[in-house]
Amino acid sequence: MKKVGIISYGITPFTKEDQKIETVLLKSVKNLFENNSSVDRNDIDAVLVSTNNNAKYLSPVLSEMMGIQPKIAHSIESLCNSGTNSIVSAYSYISSGLADMVLISGAERYDSPGQILEWDNSRGEYKHPIYWASIFTKSYKREFSISNEDLAVVPVKNHKQAKENPNAMSSKTYSIDDVINSKKLTDDIRLLDCSRPCTGSASIILASEDIVKENTEQPVWITGIGQKTISAGFTKNMSLSSMESTKLAGDTALKMANRKISDIDTAEIHDAFSVCEPMALESLGFAKPGKGIDTIKELHDTNNFKINPRGGLIGSGHPLGATGIAQTIEITQQLQSNANKRQVDNANVGLVHNMSAAATSSTVLVLEK
Amino acid sequence: MKKVGIISYGITPFTKEDQKIETVLLKSVKNLFENNSSVDRNDIDAVLVSTNNNAKYLSPVLSEMMGIQPKIAHSIESLCNSGTNSIVSAYSYISSGLADMVLISGAERYDSPGQILEWDNSRGEYKHPIYWASIFTKSYKREFSISNEDLAVVPVKNHKQAKENPNAMSSKTYSIDDVINSKKLTDDIRLLDCSRPCTGSASIILASEDIVKENTEQPVWITGIGQKTISAGFTKNMSLSSMESTKLAGDTALKMANRKISDIDTAEIHDAFSVCEPMALESLGFAKPGKGIDTIKELHDTNNFKINPRGGLIGSGHPLGATGIAQTIEITQQLQSNANKRQVDNANVGLVHNMSAAATSSTVLVLEK
Known part of the structure; x- marks a missing residue:
């Protein structure tokens, strides 16, 4: 090609x-x-x-x-x-x-009218994305004994990183307690767990x-491309604590680029909700199943911007049709060493993970300088 | 490729x-x-x-x-x-x-919400496509001394051909008088001059x-592809009696296929309104400027289905997003000699012409067996 x-x-x-x-x-x-x-x-x-x-x-x-x-x-x-x-x-x-x-x-x-998938009547009145995110969160927490406090590190990290992104919607930082005590939307989702349209x-x-x-x-x-659609409704043949479309798209993209996941120096991950970041990291192979939060905590503690340097969807905001392009721009800036205070050291190979509707479909891109 | x-x-x-x-x-x-x-x-x-x-x-x-x-x-x-x-x-x-x-x-x-281009405020309240079609018709008639009776041959021919298309919306035939005496929508457009959503x-x-x-x-x-977008609003840099985007797309498609327009045995032409068929035939090179109606009359008189064998948009109906695909299916059936009573003799090379919004953009495909 x-x-x-x-x-x-x-x-x-x-x-x-x-x-x-x-x-x-x-x-x-x-x-x-x-x-x-x-x-x-x-x-x-x-x-x-x-x-x-x-x-x-x-x-x-x-x-x-x-x-x-x-x-x-x-x-x-x-x-x-x-x-x-x-x-x-x-x-x-x-x-x-x-x-x-x-x-x-x-x-x-x-x-945007793209926030709710009207077609999926299996969801009854629960069509808003917070409901699938809630089910994912409950399932992920149960399967891997993860607490709300554990998951709260995702918005804490991503808002911190967004503070260095002049185009991000968020300019505030939050503590674990701020996340836990923010408005409760469902049993498992707080307001600060959500990216905002x-x-x-x-x-x-x-x-x-x-x-x-x-x-x-x-x-x-662009050296690697992978895409996969599993379904439109999220109750169809899917695990609720991993992302099959993301796994398949990631494998395809890495294979095309002739790269391993350990070659990736920085990545944009589609953190529509807190739980999505560890699930995606695990499905892509950055972490073993159930260990994504450990990886995120370590990055946060060492102030390493490797994952979602611009603050992800949670920190930057989520203008649906623009998000995948904004992610790609961030990785481009990282590879060009133009990311200012967000710059990741030695960024030579980057990855973009962008998904839709409860990870029913995913795209993964590998970028190199 | x-x-x-x-x-x-x-x-x-x-x-x-x-x-x-x-x-x-x-x-x-x-x-x-x-x-x-x-x-x-x-x-x-x-x-x-x-x-x-x-x-x-x-x-x-x-x-x-x-x-x-x-x-x-x-x-x-x-x-x-x-x-x-x-x-x-x-x-x-x-x-x-x-x-x-x-x-x-x-x-x-x-x-379909695609029937009206809400963006084009230069049209004031006249956003319905019949208004650009009306301006095109007046301009074309004036420039080439064409009468309403001349143009009426387009719907007469296309409804006749649609009668042999089992999927067409129209199953009636009409006379020149029927067209002229159908409901007057503007100075230059009658109801039977229009394709219907x-x-x-x-x-x-x-x-x-x-x-x-x-x-x-x-x-x-698919041996030839040509596409061109001139503008979104039709008052921008355009002739009102020829179709620049169609000409450019047609030239590109024929060049890619290494064909001349005289090689084309049958074609689907985007006859959104009567005037569009002769204008497109002229812009594609099937007829000299102002002579498209002569070509159409001759085909009609000899019962030759070469142009718009399935009845075009006027005879078949116009489900916007499906139209270009339906046109391509018709040419495929023609090249496979599967078009039953609509079959054109010796159909080896076919062409599809599909356009949007007053020919502000056009696609031309060349198909061969």
Whole structure:
């Protein structure tokens, strides 16, 4: 396959602001062109918009506003991993030769209709994601004798790391007690265990090898891709304390990149809720089953930003269609040694884990400099 | 690039029925597996859903209902050419090597939110597509001295052809007078000049060369692809009596296929309104500027089904996200000599033209047996 890399990125602050989706989209694309002024918009062959917003024809709308006339233009939706689905699609356009340069732009409003999967009637009135997160949490705690205090280290760590991310929605730090004493939403979920939907946008440009080398001195390459969908409803054939789609996507991505999990220097993990971070770390192989919290505690205690350096979804906020792209930007900045106070030492190989709807589907990307 | 072909297809009748989008989607996929029982659903690497419906996560939903666990799964939206955008995306997944077999399924309800582009405020209250169609019609009639009677041959021909299509919404034939005397919607548009939104679904499976040869004795290959987006709003830099995006997409597709327009034996043309058929024929090179109606009249008079054999959008109905896939199925059936009373003689090379929003974007595919 042809080599595909990242030549620029742009991002907005993640907020609760009430802005039109077109305005939000445009802001990260403008930031992208400011970040790399060598990119000629006449060279952009495809514009892919990642969103759960119900507005139509957003790719041509964005293209017209930016003065781009692409060949390929459409929106992509897959709930919370729309962003990495769009990145993989862009990769395939370039790798197949149908495009040489692709702009991927993800955006969401705080009131995104992608927050609830209306289809899943097996959930009855319990369609809000806090209910599957609650079931996962109860199951994980029981199976591995994990306490609420143990899990609370995830938001404590991720809010601490988000404080160094100028675009994160959170700028506060919290203690274990703050998490435990925050509003109880279900038996097993407190308010501070949750990532929050927000308004925000993130954009990147992918290109073929020659164009990457012409346009940036700090290329970052996508070397591994893995995706898997197990089901849509989470009660179908799934373990409730591990993530099968994540395991399969991770194995595929590492194999494609010819890497082991121990080669990964930093990773963005889809911590939609506290329990998701240890479950994903275990399913990806960063930790043995039930030992993810130990890994997270050790990283927190040593102030090591390896996992979710930008603060994860819990610290940064979760603008659904933008999240996978924002994760990819963070790993890009880490590999370029551009992550300021969030910088992880010796970051040469990075991983992005982005999932939807109770891990019924997952995407894993491996990035290298 | 790797060779990509079609191994099965399925379609539903196009109706005004009030059905859930998931039900509509499922029906054409079931028909697809009935049409080629050799396809193993465990081999499906990607499921792409083409729709303007606001329901989320439809690809995993469809996959779960069909017992498929794909790697790649998402929805694609680009108003009326969502269908061919999805086909091109599937092509790139296969051509890049990320997938070997892709299911593409398009569906829409009669009340699709994709009918009106809310973003285009330059249209004021005139956002319904009949207004751009009306402006195109007035402009085309003036520039080339075309009468309402001349244009009426388009719906007369397409309803006649749709009568031989068992899945078409229309089963009536009309005279030139019927068209002229049908309800006047604007100065230049009558009711029978319009395609009608409807409920319907169409699905195909694309695969890589070896898999195509294993799974069908009548392979049809996608040999040419062209896409272009000029803008989102139709008042931007556009001629009102030709289709620039169609011209550019057509040129690209023919060049990729190493074909001339005179090689095309049959074509599906996006006749959203009467005027679109001659304009598209001229922009693609089937006729000289202003002469598209002469070509259409000659085909009609000789009962030649070459253009829009299934009755086009005007005769078949227009379930937005399914239309481009239904067009591709028609050309596939023609090349396989499976089109019954609609069959065009010596159909070896076919073309699909699918566009959105006043031809602000177009896709053109070349198919060969």
